[in-house]
Amino acid sequence: MSNLTPDSAGWTFYTAPGTCAQAVHIALHEAQATFRLVKLDFTQQQQQSPEYLALNPKGRVPALATPQGVLTEVPALLLFIAQTHPQAGLAPLDDAFALARLNELSAYLASTVHVAHAHKRRGARWADDAAAIEAMKAKVPQTMTACAQQLEAWLAATAEQGPYVLGARYSVADAYLFTITGWLEGDGVDVQAFPRLRAHHALIAQRPATRRALEEAGG
Numbered sequence: 001m002s003n004l005t006p007d008s009a010g011w012t013f014y015t016a017p018g019t020c021a022q023a024v025h026i027a028l029h030e031a032q033a034t035f036r037l038v039k040l041d042f043t044q045q046q047q048q049s050p051e052y053l054a055l056n057p058k059g060r061v062p063a064l065a066t067p068q069g070v071l072t073e074v075p076a077l078l079l080f081i082a083q084t085h086p087q088a089g090l091a092p093l094d095d096a097f098a099l100a101r102l103n104e105l106s107a108y109l110a111s112t113v114h115v116a117h118a119h120k121r122r123g124a125r126w127a128d129d130a131a132a133i134e135a136m137k138a139k140v141p142q143t144m145t146a147c148a149q150q151l152e153a154w155l156a157a158t159a160e161q162g163p164y165v166l167g168a169r170y171s172v173a174d175a176y177l178f179t180i181t182g183w184l185e186g187d188g189v190d191v192q193a194f195p196r197l198r199a200h201h202a203l204i205a206q207r208p209a210t211r212r213a214l215e216e217a218g219g
Contacts, residue, residue, distance in 0.1 A: 006065030011035040021062035026175035029209035031085035078172035141188030178204035
């Protein structure tokens with residue numbers, strides 16, 4: 001079992017392999033932030049342990065313990081990292097419209113795409129009936145394909161400016177999109193039908209911060 005006690009003087013980041021927390025892990029390295037990494041073992045239900053629930057009652061990842069308190073939810077953590085490390089240029093903090101666009105995509109990934117993905121293995125969150133859970137699972141390739149179509153169109157709209165979510169400028173939203181698109185094939189999506197998403201995923205995969213986060217996570 002990992003030592004879950006947060007560092008009282010700095011940041012402690014709680015993650016688990018294969019989860020949306022990967023986006024925050026990447027952003028932390030992009031920002032060159034100083035933090036202690038704690039990987040939770042979901043096979044041992046460590047995210048439901050009393051020690052972790054005392055830190056994050058939601059019993060999920062990611063969580064970031066700071067001297068000011070514990071923060072959760074990917075969109076909030078991504079923006080927090082960008083704002084506390086402005087020198088890294090991970091968000092257009094001086095451009096209200098561009099920042100809203102970044103948050104628009106992050107909100108879509110969190111509220112729509114991730115929820116559609118979760119219907120594959122987490123149907124019990126929404127229904128108790130076994131047939132209903134199986135129906136949700138069967139729908140995942142269709143709903144995730146529809147999400148991929150929206151994301152492909154987003155990249156097409158910014159393509160003239162550059163290959164990133166905001167066009168020419170890399171941002172924390174690129175780490176989030178990279179994480180989510182890594183789930184598509186496993187969700188039954190024909191990724192060959194989405195060349196812009198595939199190109200974006202390959203581009204972000206080559207960044208040193210991405211490689212380091214994947215190596216540390218064991219993914």
